[in-house]
Amino acid sequence: MDFNHTEERQMLSDMAERFVRENLTIEQRHEAAASDDGFSRERYEQMAELGLIGALFPEDAGGFGGSGFDIIVVFEAVGKGLLTEPFLPSLLAGTALARAGRNDDVEAIAAGGLYAFAYGEPASRYTLEHVGTTATKSGDGYTLDGNKAVVLGAATADHLVVSARTSGGTTDADGISLFLVDAKAEGVHIRGYSTVDGYPAAEIALKDVSAELIGDEGKGIETIRAVTATGALAVCAEALGAVEVCIDMTMDYLKTRTQFGRPIGMFQALQHRMVDMMGEREQIRSAVINAAGHLDGEQRDWHVSAAKNLVGRAGRHIAEEAIQMHGGIAMTWEYAVAHYAKRVVMIDHLFGDTDHHLEQIIKLGRAA
């Protein structure tokens, strides 16, 4: 056991954080988020060139990293920069493609190619097994029909990895398959929008869309579980990065904002609440490390759910306290802390929320 990063990974971490620190301001981030794409293609390409995308995937699949620890150092930096560039869609799609042995696609993603992973549906909430989209065999391919909901990065993606049912009922674990779809293909209707925290997502309607099966037919659920667990780990690390900024900004504000003739940081009630926030941050960091270390192990689901549950609880508390301790200024668009707080809170809606993962932990405990 060891809690220090390897030299290589420390370099990866330093590079990612330096890029974020030196290459964008919060205004540039907002500008990118407000653009038609919802992110900066140029910035994303630069980061791909630095190897920050390839680091998310294992070597044997066309990347040069892919461990839980590689993923968290990259996403912690993504969180510190509130980057809206499609790291998460790429991680999800790439992880699915890597498991299917589609190394060409993984390499394309590592090089900055735009893919999205469409697994959720309007009625599925956080239930992975809920897949109503159908895939019917036609010739040597398949035809997809159905709707996909809140698909991150779909509006700009060239390729979509889509879950669809080749057999079974809408909520059966068996009978789900994964398909590669050309985003420009006939019958693909994508309605893009921005999330409340500024990230590009879309609703997708599929009508008689021809698609290519990837992985084993009917066995897609295992990949979906692995992909969403990886995504959950990534957003937990992203939340950690955002939480660190919330705390640092609040700390600075407490030291500089004066009321009643002294810095508000000298008021003990705020000091003690600040201390509790720092304690929660360390707990989040540990939970993220635990989940990263078990991403490829038998206890993956327990530790990922534990991290997501703890991030959901502690992250929201830190975000709300960061706003409250700032006061009015944090309620304004122009002040950065509000956007970090929004991201931390909204991450609870990705890959299952606080209660969903508490439920998973209970189920796993019963099984054990």
Add this chain to the structure above:
Amino acid sequence: MDFNHTEERQMLSDMAERFVRENLTIEQRHEAAASDDGFSRERYEQMAELGLIGALFPEDAGGFGGSGFDIIVVFEAVGKGLLTEPFLPSLLAGTALARAGRNDDVEAIAAGGLYAFAYGEPASRYTLEHVGTTATKSGDGYTLDGNKAVVLGAATADHLVVSARTSGGTTDADGISLFLVDAKAEGVHIRGYSTVDGYPAAEIALKDVSAELIGDEGKGIETIRAVTATGALAVCAEALGAVEVCIDMTMDYLKTRTQFGRPIGMFQALQHRMVDMMGEREQIRSAVINAAGHLDGEQRDWHVSAAKNLVGRAGRHIAEEAIQMHGGIAMTWEYAVAHYAKRVVMIDHLFGDTDHHLEQIIKLGRAA
């Protein structure tokens, strides 16, 4: 609607509180609790003479009060004095007997007679319908067999009101009947003890005990529900009284205890926590008023469960904070606040705890 007490009730309240304030010290309370009886018969008789027991029962049943508001003013005083005298057992047994039209018994209780209400069993936890004790008809009476658990005031009671099953399975709502039993009768084995907060209770084993049916055979559950709802209201009011003392003592301590050259009450972190405790106290007071006002109405169960749930949450928080803000001194037997805190916390184990009542509220909401 009106939130002021009537003149009569205000007098009852003043009398009860004055008695507690002027007639016992915490040492005398401990002395009574540590005695064989677990309370002071003399003090209980004095309070009965003042009419504080009779005030718990309606006039048509042999008392001269009996509304929810009569009950809470008496029990708030009981809480302020941490009285171990058998107010609660008397309220429970008397309420059951009043519903059965046994006015002579109610009058005996109002006069200071000692009765206990035995409804819980070793396996029943907080489930009122769980009654395994059996009653079999024999001649013009019944014979009881079974075990009763944590029966308040049983060791000193002359008469027991006992729930037993005349039909149905162990957890059926129907088939439960109530019986009056002579505590000295053959086959009644009572093992008395003190609770962790100092109140006398007992385990009861019943073997071929002859008993007299009170109320309708098989229809006892409604009375048990009414009696335990009344008991829950009473202990919520008792908790309110104890919580008020916890807060007053903590407030005094904050004003007088000096560390680092000033009263610790000048430290803002403690001030703000104290403020939150006072806010919770007012919420408890309101919940108790609501439950009292609905004790005889259709919304009884919702408001009683609401009060018990809120007392469980806020009461425990206040009790723990009272200890924490005092520091070491509050961890000692000789300092009174510890005993008030213990009572507030242990009340959660009477008539259903915080989670039990939250569950009831959810069920009632679904039903509504």
Add this chain to the structure above:
Amino acid sequence: MDLNYSDDERAFRDDIRSFMETKLPKDIAQKVKTKKNLTKEDYERWHAALNEAGYLNAHWPTEFGGKGWNAIQRDIFDVELEAAGGPRIVPFGLNMLAPVLQAFGSKEQQEHYLPRILDGTDWWCQGYSEPGAGSDLASLKTTAVLDETGENYIVNGQKTWTTLGQHADWIFCLVRTSNEGKPQEGISFLLIDMNTPGVEVRPIIMLEGTHEVNEVWFTDVKVPVANRVGEENKGWTIAKYLLVHERSGIACVGDALASLDHLKHIANDQQKDGKSLADDPFFAARMAQIEVDISAMRTTNMRVQQAGMEGKEIGPQVSQLKITGTVIRQTINDLTRRALGPYAMPFVSEALEAGSNAETFGPDYANPLAADYFNHRKTSIYGGSNEIQRNIIAKMTMG
């Protein structure tokens, strides 16, 4: 004590209810229920309807046309208004300036301004906070200096967090007229016509993208001395008066109850693993617990208001109600956001504008709710943050 409505109270509730059914414009109620932005014209129509029925100034002292409602009636009005989807009365003129004029204003000021507040001629906003003076209001720096004629103040400085200032004709301000003595001792209370040269309103965009508050800048703004309320340098007394003045609405009980109803509606509609989210034990528990808290708060609020009307000192309890009320409503906003699951994420801000036909995503109720959660973080900050309220309570109770 008695928790049952008297016949009179029941009749009163029925009156209010039928008023809401007949006089509250349906389109406005619809906007409120779907959380669309209200226009100035919406507020004006609603205030006019309330005024016609004498409800607009019901909370005023009877000698100024108020209805002398007791705590129970005020609770009923608040709850029925919110349940019907009535917009809350814009408080700046009616419940903030009016009481000040009634207590400190000259006969002329009362006769001139009060009718115009009632009939909507003047839309008022508040000029208290400044960038450097938030919690520490007394440190405000906006200056008012008498000109050579002695008939006008020349006002310079900046106010902030001015809610709905973009609609306002007038602003009431705390300004510094002296630097002698304690900061509190040099403050005066001025009424300023927003159309005076030198007054500039700049929007502040909230964290979720909406525009409801503003900065108001004053550059050599000429204000007649006649527009000062009360004595010069005695403005702090007025500010304090307002802080402890009639606050029967401070806990926002009606809003909490209406928000809880909305949450229940959503939880019933949302499906989780084939059953309604309202049947999920964790979510049901969160909803049940907040319902318990609201039920207690409603009684606390009525108890405190009744005590206040009987002349008892209720300062600490009122501050406490502000804390309890905001904590409860923020919890409901949080649960409402959570209830949406993934569909809390899409946000189309144009769709908040009434009449907009911008497409939204997910269930029809979803679009505004995450933004609403973030927006309502303000409630524990404005009007004296919960920290300031705790300081006030501590000062009053612990010396």
Add this chain to the structure above:
Amino acid sequence: MDLNYSDDERAFRDDIRSFMETKLPKDIAQKVKTKKNLTKEDYERWHAALNEAGYLNAHWPTEFGGKGWNAIQRDIFDVELEAAGGPRIVPFGLNMLAPVLQAFGSKEQQEHYLPRILDGTDWWCQGYSEPGAGSDLASLKTTAVLDETGENYIVNGQKTWTTLGQHADWIFCLVRTSNEGKPQEGISFLLIDMNTPGVEVRPIIMLEGTHEVNEVWFTDVKVPVANRVGEENKGWTIAKYLLVHERSGIACVGDALASLDHLKHIANDQQKDGKSLADDPFFAARMAQIEVDISAMRTTNMRVQQAGMEGKEIGPQVSQLKITGTVIRQTINDLTRRALGPYAMPFVSEALEAGSNAETFGPDYANPLAADYFNHRKTSIYGGSNEIQRNIIAKMTMG
């Protein structure tokens, strides 16, 4: 980073495990698991067993016979010890005085006292707190004045909260040797033989009725100057050193894990409406959440300890771990009490004495658990209350 045990670490864990299986007296483990009071003799037998294996002073610096364990090994030892029902090592001599002697003691003091600590000849207790000096330790008033010979201090005053002082042969004390300058500057560190005339131990009964702490009174107690550790008036440096010194046990991870296991056992055994309490969604949620917190804390603790051993400044994190650890364990105590339902109420304190055959009521595990919940409220108060820890962290991080 790597969360997998190396072969060495696995082997180490197996060694510790087999030690616990073979060398931990079964009767003592049984008492710990049933929460009976341990006698002095129990502690002595256990310490002897640990000492024989070299574990008693494993945490000492290697030059004093310590094992130089890393953070992972310390975690393993802690967790295995608690899982097996081993009593925690009584810290006063071994983990409090010993490090002080090793850092500040004279060669003579080290050679005399350290072996006697190890072999159990001397049982030590701590004399820091005073009735008027709790959080504000530096305000202590117990005086030590040199007698005419200059060879002895005459000690007068009172110490309190002296844990297990009733068993102790010796007490190490902070005493005031000067009133010059800041209060911190007049404090010295003395070793006092409890058998010296004028030393009196009076029991303090805890809120739930047990006796584990004491008052220690000093009346003209003669203490050789040779019993002073470090320079006169430099005792505060020692106290501070101890505060930030090796605290790998501060989060009590092993205790938390063992307590959670016990809770799970009880929740599985308790029946609620025909199913196990562990299957009740609310209770299961409470248990799952605390398990999540413990899992994170265990990693936080190892991270912090590893950083500390690499020479990084970990003061704030150590204080934080004290807070997190106590909050978690108090939550487990609370859940354990709740799990019992009505049978949390009966309490027969005599039954806490090993060998007592006093009858208890309810399930066999129930009797001590409510008392245990109340008793453990102390953990957030002693050893620097959580408030003091927050002050320390704030000072170190916010300046």
